[in-house]
Amino acid sequence: xxxxxxxxxxxxxxxxxxxxxxxxxxxxxxxxxxxxxxxxxxxxxxxxxxxxxxxxxxxxxxxxxxxxxxxxxxxxxxxxxxxxxxxxxxxxxxxxxxxxxxxxxxxxxxxxxxxxxxxxxxxxxxxxxxxxxxxxxxxxxxxxxxxxxxxxxxxxxxxxxxxxxxxxxxxxxxxxxxxxxxxxxxxxxxxxxxxxxxxxxxxxxxxxxxxxxxxxxxxxxxxxxxxxxxxxxxxxxxxxxxxxxxxxxxxxxxxxxxxxxxxxxxxxxxxx
Numbered sequence: 001x002x003x004x005x006x007x008x009x010x011x012x013x014x015x016x017x018x019x020x021x022x023x024x025x026x027x028x029x030x031x032x033x034x035x036x037x038x039x040x041x042x043x044x045x046x047x048x049x050x051x052x053x054x055x056x057x058x059x060x061x062x063x064x065x066x067x068x069x070x071x072x073x074x075x076x077x078x079x080x081x082x083x084x085x086x087x088x089x090x091x092x093x094x095x096x097x098x099x100x101x102x103x104x105x106x107x108x109x110x111x112x113x114x115x116x117x118x119x120x121x122x123x124x125x126x127x128x129x130x131x132x133x134x135x136x137x138x139x140x141x142x143x144x145x146x147x148x149x150x151x152x153x154x155x156x157x158x159x160x161x162x163x164x165x166x167x168x169x170x171x172x173x174x175x176x177x178x179x180x181x182x183x184x185x186x187x188x189x190x191x192x193x194x195x196x197x198x199x200x201x202x203x204x205x206x207x208x209x210x211x212x213x214x215x216x217x218x219x220x221x222x223x224x225x226x227x228x229x230x231x232x233x234x235x236x237x238x239x240x241x242x243x244x245x246x247x248x249x250x251x252x253x254x255x256x257x258x259x260x261x262x263x264x265x266x267x268x269x270x271x272x
Contacts, residue, residue, distance in 0.1 A: 021174025022194070033165035036134040039118055053132050054120045057164040065162050068144060072108045082111040092147050092155065102151050109145035109157075114138055117163045139163055154180050
């Protein structure tokens with residue numbers, strides 16, 4: 001008798017199977033600000049400084065943080081400081097369970113995390129004179145998580161680093177997208193925390209899950225923008241970004257250059 005492996009044994013007991021994107025991260029950034037030379041040009045051309053130094057962006061960062069926290073307070077959005085070891089998903093689930101609308105901002109979270117940043121160090125030329133030089137380094141700045149609910153993509157968040165050049169990350173979930181699509185089309189299904197266990201129309205459910213990758217990759221940035229435009233729109237529009245036209249425009253610019261990390265495909269099956 002030839003022994004069967006686990007996959008062969010389970011194959012005869014799977015009654016429902018689908019493949020879909022799990023979590024997808026979109027890295028949003030300004031391409032021209034990813035090098036020391038690009039930052040030096042920004043400081044001289046945009047801020048008008050004579051000698052480029054990262055010290056010059058500190059007031060801009062402070063204005064952004066103060067504006068974000070002030071607008072959150074004005075709009076009645078909770079600002080949650082995550083504690084060490086606290087699971088952010090658990091906090092988000094608590095707010096999501098109490099949320100009544102179709103779209104809107106759930107809360108804003110704050111956490112101190114490691115990030116790649118620019119620093120200025122002193123160097124000496126051949127004559128022994130010192131001059132500033134911008135280099136890549138690491139730091140532990142605060143990051144702000146804006147948790148929102150979108151009509152098409154469901155729960156998602158956008159994370160901002162508060163240290164120049166202010167990298168951002170958008171996190172989507174293909175399973176939540178699938179749940180939303182089934183709900184909109186009134187297709188009954190049994191949900192799981194991160195997926196679906198069964199549906200009344202398996203063929204249509206599988207077809208929708210197959211479209212999740214394209215929909216998430218092509219429409220993720222659009223979906224986040226739509227979510228940010230609803231409910232507490234001023235949370236984005238009124239948060240200052242130094243001398244730039246506004247945070248909303250900055251977000252759109254970053255998302256236009258968003259780089260998609262390789263998604264994780266997740267297979268779910270109802271086994272008996």
